[in-house]
Amino acid sequence: MSELYEPYDKLIPIEVLGRRFELPENNLLLRQLAFVAADIAWGRYCWNGECRYCEIHYCREDGPENELGAAQRRRATGGFRGGAHADRGEA
Ligand code: FES
Secondary structure (H helix, E strand, O other): OOOOOOOOOOEEEEEEOOEEEEEEOOOOHHHHHHHHOHHHHHOOOOOOOOOOOOEEEEEOOOOOOOEEEEOOOOOOOOOOEEEEEHHHOOO
């Protein structure tokens, strides 16, 4: 397990733009996504809530159909479905 990630016991299935991924539980979504796309970790993200580059549309299994949130503040759980970056207008 890398030091980049919070401790986790298993990978959880989520869907992003119609593709299914297995990501480490108990981690912030932006970090979870870096698990399958390493370039995210070195992208132009501020990681502290100022740039808003990480805002995405998403749905949770037990939540409203379309929420907007910052990927560096959310933790995806099973049943999570993410859409595109908020600026692109794709959900
Ligand atoms: S990474 Fe900058 S606001 Fe989320």
